[in-house]
Amino acid sequence: MKPQLLQVRDLCVTFPSRLGRPPVHAVMDVSFDMLPGETLGLVGESGSGKTTTGRAILQLQPSSAGTVSLLGHSITALGGGALRAMRRHMQLVQQNPYSSLHPRMTVARILAEPLTVHRSVPRTQIPERVAELMNLVGMDPAEVSRYPHEFSGGQRQRIVIARALAVNPNLVICDEPVSALDVRTQAQIVDLLHSLQAKLGLSYLFIAHDLAVVRAVAHRVAVMYGGRIVELGAAAQIYRNPAHPYTRALLDAVPQPDPARQRAKLAEAAPETNFSVPSSATCAFGTDHAATGTAQWHEVAPDHFVSCHFWPHGSGCQR
């Protein structure tokens, strides 16, 4: 068995109550593992907790319970210098390449900053490393003296990726890295992420709402709904045999470039997307977890798990 890169166990993030409103349980009991060189797609709609999960893993957001281990070290309790030392193993690529680059810094300075902070190369070798990073993401090293506004959205996202890779991380958390880009640019960035993974053995936690984009990158997929992972499994398995009704609804809603199919789909009534926790003692699969003491997960196929939380009222397991 390969050593784990990332181990997330029972991660919870709760935002405290404000103005008399109840506290928000943004992430509840999220657990998963990631292997080196693997891409895990974390899919869900706005408010599902996918971005908060990513931020809690990076320790940018305090978690209220649970643990995160990176390369075998628990990082949930770390602070200060020890945490900074671990941060070079995990980097973040965000959605908007227009706001995540400092407008008054040249590309050379943007790429040199993480190298200086983490002292990963001697000062004299920084220009050389910056040029290397530009080549790595398919950009011309001669352009490092330019400013972010002189580049297109796709080029800016390449610079953001180069900055994330500057310190040789093992894990890159990509939060909606292509959703602000045109489709052709999306495809180019996806190709770049693929080639970087092959070259550097990177792992990606790929957070996205678009199941079609995730299909092009992910080895495994985790579907989030209401702060919990409701389905987790190999990508091929999830796309072929979605087990949770929410996953099915998400897949069904993706607009496909096929006029006949799309017309037929839009002519049907919208599927139910409002799910609720089963009210009876037994779950959607007929198990009474409280009595048996088992986790609220069911293995529907090898390494393909589905949660019995958030099933529509009255529905049972169809399998």
Added chain:
Amino acid sequence: MTAPPLLQVRDLTATFTRGSSATRVVQGISFDIAPGEAVGFVGESGCGKSVTARAIMRLAPEGTPLTVGGSIRYRGQELTDLPEPAMRDIRGRRIAMVFQDPMSSLNPVMTIGAQIDDMLRRHGGLSRQAARRRTIELLGLVGIRDPALRADDHPHQFSGGMRQRVLIAIAVSCQPDLLIADEPTTALDVTVQAQILRLLLRLRRELGMALMLITHDFGVIAGMVERVHVMREGNIVETGATDTIFTAPTHPYTSALLAAVPRLSERGTA
């Protein structure tokens, strides 16, 4: 074509001037929209699709002087040289528009109901009571539950999808002949996107209006329109019936755009 077009656009150009430099973003395009027809405009950012819509509505993005050339005829009437008061009459009442961002298009300090009442009273000359009745009717039409109660809520109490429904309600309130929807679902989740697309289809059927749907997403356009115009750098590079464009595109740019669309099924993926 037998029926005279609802909208006839000929050699439309649009130029932004900034200081001494002028950028022509629409390069002389021509197209027709028949009454009740649904037409899609697809292209990447910067191709001029949104500016085309704004030129028709004579709405320039804030702070940018937009010069429009060519001819835009609505039911035979030339719009490009129409005085602003007459244009105001067309805008909203005959041709209405829905934008991408439902978060910034509503006034945050007014209730949803008050915003729609206001517009109905101004445009339709309705009394206070009649306007409120119509507002509740419209909110019901776009699928908002408990419309009489929700009318007293503020925009922040509505989700993104609900806000887009409200904007669509406002757009169709005067029963326009043509609804221009500029990326109406881009800011929304996929399940909500599907609901809004279904809503647009239903309203088009019930109100008999024509639809000009602008998007970068071939998936969104697929089930919605009869004809597609593909735009690139201010020009229409290909026009065709929807099924033909998807199955047998003739322009290499159309093929490239279609090939880049991520798909759920095995076939078609690179």
